[in-house]
Amino acid sequence: MAQHELRDGAPVYGNYINGEWVHTDATFEVRNPANREEIVAHMAVGGPADVTTAVDAAAEAFKTWSRTGALERANILYKAADLLVQRSAEIGRVLTREEGKTIKEGVGEALRAANIMRYYAGETLQPNGDHYPSANPKTMLYSVREPLGVVGLITPWNFPIAIPVWKTAPAIAFGNTVVFKPASAAPVCAMLMAEILEDAGLPKGVVNVVTGPAGGVGNALVDDPRVAAISFTGSGVVGNRIRIKAANRGAKVQLELGGKNPAIVLADADMTQAVQQVVAGAMNSTGQKCTATSRAIVDRRIAAEFTDLLQQRLSTLVVGDPLDEATQMGPLIDDASADRLMKEIAAAKETDAQHVMGGDRPDELAQGAFVTPTLFTNVSSDSRMGQEEYFGPLLGVIPVDDMDEAMDVANSVKYGLSASIFTRDLGKAMRFAREIQAGMVHINSETAGAEYQLPFGGYKGSSSYSREQGKAAVEFYTQTKTVFMDEPLA
Numbered sequence: 001m002a003q004h005e006l007r008d009g010a011p012v013y014g015n016y017i018n019g020e021w022v023h024t025d026a027t028f029e030v031r032n033p034a035n036r037e038e039i040v041a042h043m044a045v046g047g048p049a050d051v052t053t054a055v056d057a058a059a060e061a062f063k064t065w066s067r068t069g070a071l072e073r074a075n076i077l078y079k080a081a082d083l084l085v086q087r088s089a090e091i092g093r094v095l096t097r098e099e100g101k102t103i104k105e106g107v108g109e110a111l112r113a114a115n116i117m118r119y120y121a122g123e124t125l126q127p128n129g130d131h132y133p134s135a136n137p138k139t140m141l142y143s144v145r146e147p148l149g150v151v152g153l154i155t156p157w158n159f160p161i162a163i164p165v166w167k168t169a170p171a172i173a174f175g176n177t178v179v180f181k182p183a184s185a186a187p188v189c190a191m192l193m194a195e196i197l198e199d200a201g202l203p204k205g206v207v208n209v210v211t212g213p214a215g216g217v218g219n220a221l222v223d224d225p226r227v228a229a230i231s232f233t234g235s236g237v238v239g240n241r242i243r244i245k246a247a248n249r250g251a252k253v254q255l256e257l258g259g260k261n262p263a264i265v266l267a268d269a270d271m272t273q274a275v276q277q278v279v280a281g282a283m284n285s286t287g288q289k290c291t292a293t294s295r296a297i298v299d300r301r302i303a304a305e306f307t308d309l310l311q312q313r314l315s316t317l318v319v320g321d322p323l324d325e326a327t328q329m330g331p332l333i334d335d336a337s338a339d340r341l342m343k344e345i346a347a348a349k350e351t352d353a354q355h356v357m358g359g360d361r362p363d364e365l366a367q368g369a370f371v372t373p374t375l376f377t378n379v380s381s382d383s384r385m386g387q388e389e390y391f392g393p394l395l396g397v398i399p400v401d402d403m404d405e406a407m408d409v410a411n412s413v414k415y416g417l418s419a420s421i422f423t424r425d426l427g428k429a430m431r432f433a434r435e436i437q438a439g440m441v442h443i444n445s446e447t448a449g450a451e452y453q454l455p456f457g458g459y460k461g462s463s464s465y466s467r468e469q470g471k472a473a474v475e476f477y478t479q480t481k482t483v484f485m486d487e488p489l490a
């Protein structure tokens with residue numbers, strides 16, 4: 001395990017390039033969003049030159065790694081998964097201190113990342129092509145999937161270990177090498193992933209991690225002509241800029257973007273289940289999941305009762321230090337995000353929407369970026385709250401007359417990541433699954449929740465028509481070669 005110098009009690013991380021921790025003169029601080037006085041780590045301020053060195057290393061490593069046997073690649077990932085499990089309590093704690101989600105969620109995310117590594121270790125031994133009959137009976141005709149080369153990975157802060165792993169594990173499992181830029185707000189778990197891969201025996205240069213400002217590191221990674229593909233998860237604004245730049249230079253690109261995820265609650269729903277699931281979908285991880293529920297589209301006949309039940313449940317949520325096992329909701333990622341959300345709440349109070357509860361920055365938690373669980377009702381679908389992703393603990397109830405209106409409202413946004421319906425009516429559930437414009441569909445469960453063996457991604461503005469995780473990752477991280485093999489004539 002790498003030893004890092006401590007400054008003010010916090011580790012100082014260099015960039016991880018070609019198996020070395022490369023320090024920069026300048027560093028930036030990662031602070032605990034639950035307690036802004038606490039420095040979690042000091043990170044390297046990388047720049048374009050560091051990206052170039054990292055791509056050099058990755059390009060060199062690709063020559064060997066792409067020819068390394070599948071079993072060897074698998075065994076490194078299995079070993080890394082074991083190490084991740086061994087270090088899951090420590091990683092969960094770091095994750096909670098850098099990102100703010102509860103310790104239960106932090107440790108759970110580390111364990112999930114280990115499972116993702118195991119899944120892609122197994123995938124290395126799956127068939128990687130097809131055999132076809134040829135017009136010529138003597139021709140052996142087959143297709144085979146091969147790695148792309150150096151891939152560039154750019155991730156957001158809200159899943160600091162799961163997203164880095166769900167991009168890195170398939171990338172290297174299928175023989176690519178990686179240059180990775182984690183989000184500046186929560187980059188420490190990415191460094192722990194690099195440490196673990198090194199300890200598992202990953203050769204130097206196969207995975208390189210460069211931290212630093214998006215303008216320098218991110219742009220350089222997207223622009224480097226040797227980077228064959230970019231996998232990006234984050235906001236639509238940034239993602240679409242990357243899409244254009246990558247397309248201009250002919251790089252493969254994959255985008256996983258935001259969401260404005262609806263939960264439809266019909267009059268026949270199991271109310272207890274619907275309330276419990278909608279609250280979990282809206283407030284787990286402080287509402288900062290791309291798949292978080294932000295719109296409850298509720299049959300008007302039960303809207304008042306449902307809103308009361310939501311309010312009762314939300315009032316019981318324990319907000320506080322996410323390292324405390326009793327806490328159910330931690331802070332937002334930083335003060336800027338909390339301030340932005342507070343402005344949205346203030347603006348919404350000036351509209352016809354009715355503020356039910358929350359939307360405060362509690363005095364007793366003034367040391368962190370806390371905003372209490374917030375509920376509005378009578379939200380209009382075409383208002384800002386009905387359309388835009390706020391990325392925080394805020395739920396808006398939109399009353400509707402019937403299933404037709406519910407579907408229209410659910411599909412009326414630019415996003416299409418995840419969606420739920422709560423009903424006992426099989427026909428309505430099936431109609432919902434058919435007609436909802438979303439990549440992830442839940443019947444009687446919350447909008448959040450992905451399983452790594454399945455494709456993950458969205459419709460419309462939530463994605464780029466590609467998918468991550470499961471076997472879908474093979475599509476992105478490999479390209480297909482078709483081979484015609486004939487016998488020599490003599």
Ligand code: NAP
Nearest residue numbers: 155156157182183184214218219234235238256257258290
């Ligand atoms: P973001 O601001 O778009 O940043 C995402 C990443 O892109 C960060 O690493 C950021 O670096 C980098 N970046 C910013 N500008 C760049 C540029 N010009 N070139 C290259 N890289 C650049 O998003 P975020 O605030 O971290 O994450 C929240 C968003 O992610 C939400 O919209 C959420 O819905 C979405 N999300 C989607 C999924 C999904 O799978 N669909 C999953 C999780 C989150 P810096 O940190 O240094 O600025």
